[in-house]
Structure formats: structure tokens, C-alpha cells
Amino acid sequence: RLRQLPGALLHKPLLTPEELPIICRKSGRFLAQLHRSQEQLRTIQADRQRQQEYREAVQQQYRFLSAYLQDLSDRICQRGQTLQLQYEPKVRIYGNCSYSANGDRCSHFSGIRGNYYIILCDGMGTGFGAAEEGRAAGELLRRLLIAGFPAEYALRSRNSLAVLRELGGCTTVDLVRLQLDTGRGTLYKWGAASSYLLKNGQLRKIGTASPPPGLSVHGRETVDRLSLGGGEVLILLSDGAGEDRLLRTEWTAPEPSPGVLAAAIVEHGAQDGDDATVAV
Numbered sequence: 001r002l003r004q005l006p007g008a009l010l011h012k013p014l015l016t017p018e019e020l021p022i023i024c025r026k027s028g029r030f031l032a033q034l035h036r037s038q039e040q041l042r043t044i045q046a047d048r049q050r051q052q053e054y055r056e057a058v059q060q061q062y063r064f065l066s067a068y069l070q071d072l073s074d075r076i077c078q079r080g081q082t083l084q085l086q087y088e089p090k091v092r093i094y095g096n097c098s099y100s101a102n103g104d105r106c107s108h109f110s111g112i113r114g115n116y117y118i119i120l121c122d123g124m125g126t127g128f129g130a131a132e133e134g135r136a137a138g139e140l141l142r143r144l145l146i147a148g149f150p151a152e153y154a155l156r157s158r159n160s161l162a163v164l165r166e167l168g169g170c171t172t173v174d175l176v177r178l179q180l181d182t183g184r185g186t187l188y189k190w191g192a193a194s195s196y197l198l199k200n201g202q203l204r205k206i207g208t209a210s211p212p213p214g215l216s217v218h219g220r221e222t223v224d225r226l227s228l229g230g231g232e233v234l235i236l237l238s239d240g241a242g243e244d245r246l247l248r249t250e251w252t253a254p255e256p257s258p259g260v261l262a263a264a265i266v267e268h269g270a271q272d273g274d275d276a277t278v279a280v
Helices: 007-011 027-074 127-147 151-164 243-248 258-269
Strands: 093-095 104-110 115-123 171-179 184-190 195-199 202-206 222-227 233-237 277-279
Touching: 007 027, 027 151, 093 104, 093 258, 104 127, 104 277, 115 127, 115 277, 127 151, 127 171, 151 171, 151 184, 171 233, 233 258, 258 277
Parallel strands: none
Antiparallel strands: 093 277, 104 115, 115 171, 171 184, 184 222, 195 202, 195 233, 233 277
């Protein structure tokens, strides 16, 4: 009789005795065993899917490393050349709680070839656990960028590692790359809150909503190109920093200094019970 059962039976939802394709004198016991077998099959399938994601994540790491080494070799002949830097960034950061317990971690630093970076990582939740997740994500990105990894590869390496460690959704990332020789900029977002450009008292939203990194090896960051002109101010916000308050505020030209602006946004708009950080 068992040979008469179709294999598709393992993939069907829970059955009643009347739905069985054969007559069974002990349908209750048979259904209980069938349900156990269905659960085992789901576990096997989920494990195979995880193993496939792990393989793809490791393959991604090797592809990024290969492209990075190729880029290094292509630039050997440029080692004696120096860029003429034309711009100097002014970055100010303000948070609503002590640095050690703040799940929002922000840093800014110089990279190679006239690049300058600002990173804002928002760890999930609050307290020291969120602070450690935000710190680890930011430190990994900082080391990769200082070493010369392209921003896209650095972000996707972070995503692959989050998949391998099963830390999907633990942090969001804002990454700004400024080219100090041309004034151009690029804003990369992965699950982070919207950012804003402020100029002549007008706010313009930048960045689109996306899932946080670590959910899938096939995830991608969103990218927005910037050309920061005179008087333009870029504002990065963690999700607790009071976006609504920022939008309701009427700004008058000239805009306040970066430090004053960051402090004002946090002090008047931060949400209770959540870490809030603003980088201007």
C-alpha cells in the first residue's frame, strides 16, 4: 500500500483522514508520522538553502578580492602621481547618549587617492549589544576602505559576512564617498533612514528604502550621486533622530554651522527610548 502513495504527499499541507489517497485502518498514526516526515523534509530543504547561500557568500568574497588585487596591479604605474585636492570637508556628529552605549556608530576619515568617507552604522535596538554590532560593522568597512577596496565591494563584503554569521538585519549602513579633487560625492545606503540635502532653506530627500544587509547574498545597496556645490549641506540620520522634526522646521539662509545643525536636530527631534545620531 505504501508504494501507492504519491511522492507529492510530503509537500502537501496537513491532511485529514478523508484526504488520504488510500484506505488506512490506522489513519491517525499514519498522519502523525506523515507530519513528522514533512517537518523533516522542510528542515532538510532549509539546510540546503543555507548551505547554498554560504557557498555564494564565500564566492563573492573571492570575487571582490580578485577585482581589488587587479585594480591594485593596474595602479602600480600611478604610484608617483599626486592628486591636487581642491576641497576640505567639514563633518560634525551629534548623538543623544554616551558613546559606549550608543548603537549608532559614525566615523569619518581619509582614504586613498583623494577619497574621504563618512560611515553611519545603526545597530538594531539599544544598549551595549547594539553598540557592538554598530562598531563591528563600521570598523570592518573602515579597514576595507582605507586599504583601497571600492565602496561597493566593501559594502557587499559586509553583507556576505552578515549572511555567513546569520546576522541579517542587525545593522543598517550609510556610506558617503567624497572625492576631494573634484567635489563629487556618492551616497550608498543599505537599510538606512533617508538622508537630506539642505540648500537655501530647502530640503531634498535622498535615498530610497531598502532591506538591511545580511538577509541575502543577492542584496544590493542603493546609490545616489552627489555634486556638493557651495552652501549645500548633507544630513545623515539614524532612524531615531527625528526625521519628522527636520521636515517641519523652516530653515533660513544662511544655514547654521554643521555642529549647531546636528545638535539642533537631535535635541529637538530625537525619539524617546531610541538611539539618535546625526552627521552633518
